Amino acid sequence: MAFKHRDDIDLLPSYKQGKPAPKSDRHTYKISSNENPFEPLASVKEAIRDDALDFINRYPDMRGWGVVERLAQETGVKSENICLGCGSTEVITQLIQLVAGPDDEIVYPWRSFEAYPIIVATAGATSVQVPLTADGHHDIDAMIAAVSDKTRLVIVNNPNNPTSVPVSDTDARKLLDAVPSDVLVLFDEAYFQFNTDPNTAVAMELFHEYPNVVVAQTFSKAYGLAGLRIGYAVAPEDVVDGMRKVALPFGVSRVAQTAALASLDAYDELNDRVQVIISERQRVLTALREQGWTIPDAEANFFWIQFGEKTTEAEQYFIKAGLSTRVFADEGIRFTVGEAAANDLVIQTCSRLKTVGLLV
Ligand SMILES: Cc1ncc(COP(=O)(O)O)c(C=O)c1O
Structure with a gap:
């Protein structure tokens, strides 16, 4: 850039959005962004129409008390322990802005959520990336060893994006x-x-036992509101106060707040959809393992195949089949569990890959 600016930004990778479904005469599918494949619920659309659309000339409630109080009731914490963000990406950003600046370090597993290095560098802090184990787990001993006097935050991503592997309660x-x-x-x-891992860590339980736990969750995935941008953190009260100071003012729209409340009302219906995705995930993993693929256990709405140097070659077969996937060159491909027809195409394409010698 020709204009005066922070040199360290030049070194930052840009966040890459998942590619859209490939263009073709046939029906194609986007399984590149871990989105929920179901259409928005009628009740959520109705709530937006009835309670939010007529107010778009006004700023929203900046604290989002309606959603905050409802979440407090459901999670058994005080409202003062909860803050909203424009997606959980924003609450993670708030937290990092609050705790870290130049000379401070943030420890997290790698590979993991691509936004972490960008958010850390934007705060002027330093990323300490701890490689995952060969089977995609957090290397907890190495993470502990990476903590120093400079550490201001440790991030656990459970289940980890992109490997989908959970973190155990013991770890x-x-x-x-x-x-x-x-x-x-x-x-x-x-x-x-x-x-669904019975041994998984459950951060809300840990929050009640340890003074330094912060939990970030989102309405984007299981609740299917990715397009509206609303997520939240549960944190000690003084941490929430600090996060509010660095938050994007009015970042969470009334449309998003209304949709979140309507989604909480529709929990059973949304949970049925989550169960469908979980059983689709199991169906695909079983089929692929029967074909001979090595795939780590997946506990999110996506799974990971480590193609290594064959990654970009393999991607072409998925594009030809009508699937856009999330590709990490020379590492692997992350597949969102999508519509049943998209999942069938993944199974068929993997079978084809096997015949051309790309099985890993
Ligand atoms: C691990 C992880 N954390 C956080 C997010 C943020 O999601 P959102 O900002 O939509 O809540 C994502 C999104 O893909 C993610 O994969």
Whole structure:
């Protein structure tokens, strides 16, 4: 850029949005962004029409009290422990802005959610990326070893994006027992509702036991509101106060707040959809494993195949089949569990890949 600006921004990767469905005469599918494949609920659209559309000339309630109080009731914490953000991406951003600046370090697993390095660098802080184990787990001992006097935050991503592998309760407690109690530990649980692992860490339980736990969840995935941008954090009261200071003013629209409340009202219906996605995930994983693929256990609404150097070659077969996937060159491909027809195409294409020698 020709204009005066922060040099460190030049080094930042730009956040890459999942590619749209490939263009073709046939029906094609976008399984690149871990979105919910179901259409918005009629009751949510109605609530937006009845309670939000007529107010779009006004700023929304900046604190989002209606949603905050409802979440407080459901999670058994005080309203003062909850804050909203423009997606959980924004609450994670608020937290990092609050705790870290130049010379401070943030420890997190890698590969993980692509926004972490961008948010950390934007705060002027330093990322300490701890490689995942070969089977996609957080390397908890290495994460503990990476914590230093400079550490201001440790991030746990459960289940981890893109590997979909969960973090166990035992590992989470080991980490929390080792991290100084004045260093916050963020549990990013964007995919919490899809996680059926009986041994998983549950951040809301840990929140009640450890003083330094922050939980981030979102309405984007299980609730299907990705397009409206609303997520939340549960955190100690003084942390919430600090996060509010650095929050984007009026970042969460009334449309989003109304839709979140209507979605909480429709919990049973949405949960039925989550169960469909979980059973589709199981169907695909079973079929692929029967074909001979090595796939780590998946506990989110996506799964991961480590194609290594064959990644970009493999991607072309999925594009030809009408699927846009999330590709990490020379590492692997992340597949969102989508509509049944999209999942069938994944199974068929993997079978084809096997015949051309791309099985991993
Ligand atoms: C691990 C993880 N955390 C947080 C988010 C943020 O989602 P949102 O900002 O839509 O709430 C995502 C989105 O893909 C994610 O994968």
